[in-house]
Every structure is written in structure tokens, then in C-alpha cells.
Amino acid sequence: MGLVVQKYGGSSVADAEGIKRVARRIVDTKKNGHQVVVVVSAMGDTTDELIDLAEQVSPIPAGREFDMLLTAGERISMALLAMAIKNLGHEAQSFTGSQAGVITDSVHNKARIIDVTPGRIRTALDEGNIAIVAGFQGVSQDKKDITTLGRGGSDTTAVALAAALDAEVCEIYTDVDGVFTADPRVVKKARKMDWIAFEDMLELASSGSKVLLHRCVEYARRYNIPIHVRSSFSGLPGTWVSNERPQGLPPQVALRLAPHIASQGDRPVEQAIISGVSHDTSEAKITVVGVPDKPGEAATIFRAVADAEINIDMIVQNVSAAATALTDISFTLPKAEGHKAMEALTRAQSVIGFDSLRYDDQIGKISLVGAGMKTNPGVTATFFEALSNAGVNIELISTSEIRISVVTRADDVNPAVQAVHSAFGLDSDSDEAVVYGGTGR
Ligand code: ASP
Numbered sequence: 001m002g003l004v005v006q007k008y009g010g011s012s013v014a015d016a017e018g019i020k021r022v023a024r025r026i027v028d029t030k031k032n033g034h035q036v037v038v039v040v041s042a043m044g045d046t047t048d049e050l051i052d053l054a055e056q057v058s059p060i061p062a063g064r065e066f067d068m069l070l071t072a073g074e075r076i077s078m079a080l081l082a083m084a085i086k087n088l089g090h091e092a093q094s095f096t097g098s099q100a101g102v103i104t105d106s107v108h109n110k111a112r113i114i115d116v117t118p119g120r121i122r123t124a125l126d127e128g129n130i131a132i133v134a135g136f137q138g139v140s141q142d143k144k145d146i147t148t149l150g151r152g153g154s155d156t157t158a159v160a161l162a163a164a165l166d167a168e169v170c171e172i173y174t175d176v177d178g179v180f181t182a183d184p185r186v187v188k189k190a191r192k193m194d195w196i197a198f199e200d201m202l203e204l205a206s207s208g209s210k211v212l213l214h215r216c217v218e219y220a221r222r223y224n225i226p227i228h229v230r231s232s233f234s235g236l237p238g239t240w241v242s243n244e245r246p247q248g249l250p251p252q253v254a255l256r257l258a259p260h261i262a263s264q265g266d267r268p269v270e271q272a273i274i275s276g277v278s279h280d281t282s283e284a285k286i287t288v289v290g291v292p293d294k295p296g297e298a299a300t301i302f303r304a305v306a307d308a309e310i311n312i313d314m315i316v317q318n319v320s321a322a323a324t325a326l327t328d329i330s331f332t333l334p335k336a337e338g339h340k341a342m343e344a345l346t347r348a349q350s351v352i353g354f355d356s357l358r359y360d361d362q363i364g365k366i367s368l369v370g371a372g373m374k375t376n377p378g379v380t381a382t383f384f385e386a387l388s389n390a391g392v393n394i395e396l397i398s399t400s401e402i403r404i405s406v407v408t409r410a411d412d413v414n415p416a417v418q419a420v421h422s423a424f425g426l427d428s429d430s431d432e433a434v435v436y437g438g439t440g441r
């Protein structure tokens, strides 16, 4: 029997009862003959509380100290979990990220893993222990300072350890039963998928689905580590995320489609055309008004934004009015970076030569994702018809080969997601999706 890496999120270990429940599950896995490495997040909202505390003593806390503080959350849960396992009569040892050999670059608050040297974990396993590792943290290669991987980074820790230890599977335990066709907090009739390809999962993650972080899925795809997302509350089988549909699963059920697309022809059933509908309300929109319509303008605008180290998402440029030869350029970016971007653009105003800036954080993004849309013509029309029937106005549109995204008013997001979900026949006819706790992270 092989090695299994299990990751438990904050809502699974929110209190002493949760920790004991998780400990029993871990011990059961061990009893089934597996070697078990566990990655654990901080209990409940501990990380948020630590952030609040830091902000009370300093508006801009120093990165090094901030990371030192945040990693304390995972230290608490890892030690308690090890104690709970020992109490069940099994051997367990807890390790910080640094002790587990998680080596990162030195960018505080969003460090990247550059190497994993899990010597101590191997030794602990060989001696018969269950190894418990603090998620979301590491040690920088050059300065040997403690770093964190960014919010939700424990998933990445788990996949990185699974890759370094050549694990059979990386199980991610969370507060829902798996990956759903839409956020079950918004769509009650969302359907749990039994499998989703890395490619589709990456698009869902980058368009707002919170169940797995993009970086974690990317890591898993690079090292070909299958992820099994499941609930620590129900124990039901969850969703496999991997290159190929696992052999043990039943064959894929009939194409999930709106009836009017299905009737366009008798295509053989290969795979689901649509994987899911995701949404994101964490972005804002900036409009640069009155930009001279000449070469180099967009370059200057986006250089100013890039130099402030801001990542942008969607962009749209209006056709310039013939009389003025001026145009507007709008783009979306994380709300958290909005202030920085407005400052950077204001500084560059005389060089760029625009009239004014508009900032709008009452927007939301809805995305439809599915590898099958490459080859199925009706998808885009059905998507826009669904939005139109729901009375939703569209402000920006962007597409990739396997995704269509629109920006709408923030208030329209939930009805829009529900409408699109139904229009593609994704609504389940059986049980309502269960959310066991937490906030979706
Ligand atoms: N505790 C950290 C956070 O809340 C890391 C994690 O949960 O993965 O972001």
C-alpha cells in the first residue's frame, strides 16, 4: 500500500471536536495500510484573526514579521492534531514547513516553492509515524527566513509534498463534497463531478472557483499528481482531478447539455462539453477615459500598471469617436490592488495624456468553462441567451479556447450564475448540494 498525502482545511479543524474527528479519519487511513502524511491549515478563521491583529499594531506590517506571525496558526493545529492522534494510540510527529524541507524564494507573503527536501518526513514515516506538516509555509533558500505561500497555500504544500514523496494521491479534505458545477453556496442544484481534467480545473480556478487554488492545480499537473477533493465531514467519495479519468470510476454519463444544443446533431458521447460555471466578485474595473487613439498608448498604460506589480485580467478598448480621436480603455484587476493602480496611473497621466480615471468595484465576473466548447458551436449563443433571459447586462467579454467570461454588475452575479447553470442542463435533479461549514476556503 502506498503513501497518501491528506490535507485538511481550516474549517475541518475549526475546534477540538473537529481535530478529533480528523484524527480518527487519519488513523483509519493508516490502519488500511497506508503511510500517511498530513498537511493541515490553521484552525477556522485563525489566519484572518492574526492578520487583523497585525493591522492593529501596524498599518503596513513588515513582511518578515507578518509571515512569522501567520505561520503560528498552522503550528497550533499541527501540534494539536499530533496530540489527538497519539491519544488514539498511534504515533505522530508534527513538523513546521521548514522542518519538512519546504524551501521557497524570499518573497514574503507570497513565496514560491523552489525545492522540497523531505528527509525528516521520510525518517518519521520509516519509524512508523504519521507525519503532520504545517501548511502554507516554508523557509527561504537564501536568508533562511520563514515565509508563507499566500492565502490558501496549504493545498500547494500538500501537492508539493505529494510530488516530492512520490505519493499515490493527494487528498484535499474540505467543507464540500468535491468540485461542483458551480459554487454550491450560490447554486443549490449544483452537481458534484466525479472527475475533472487538470485543464478545466485550471480554468475554473483562475476564473474564481475557490475549491482549489490555481497554483496548486498547476503544480499537480506539472508533476502529474492526482488530486482527490473530498469532504472531511461526510466521508463520501469526492472529485478526482487528474489528466485522465481514473479507471475505477463508472463511464462518463451522457453529455450534459441543454436540449436545444443536444438536438443539433447526433454527436457521439465523448465528454461533457461544459465542466462548470464559476464566478468572482473580488475584482474591480478601472476605465481610462479619453485616451488618444494612437500607437503606444496601451503600452504606456499597461507598463505603468505592470511597474506597480499589478496583475490585470480582462481588457476592452472602445472604438474611438471619429470627431475626437479619443478612446476609453477598461480593464479589471483584483480589488486589493485597485488603490495602487489608480495611483500609478495618476502619476503617469501627463505622459499617457488621458482625460480622467473611473474606478468601479461593484462588478462581478461569470465564466463558463469546458474543453468541449472548442468544437461545439452552440455554446456561446446559449450562454448569452441565458444572460439575456435573466435580464443581465454585460460590460466586458473575454474568451479563451475553453472559457467564456463576462463582467456584469455585482448584484447580477448570483442570478446570472443560476441562469447559465440551468441553461446548460447542469442542474441536478437529486439532492441539494451540501455545504458543511466554512466560507468556501
Ligand atoms: N491558513 C492559511 C489561510 O487561511 C493557509 C490555508 O488555509 O491554506 O490562508
Ligand code: MG
Residues within 6 Å of the ligand: 009, 010, 041, 042, 044, 047, 152, 441
Ligand atoms: Mg484557512
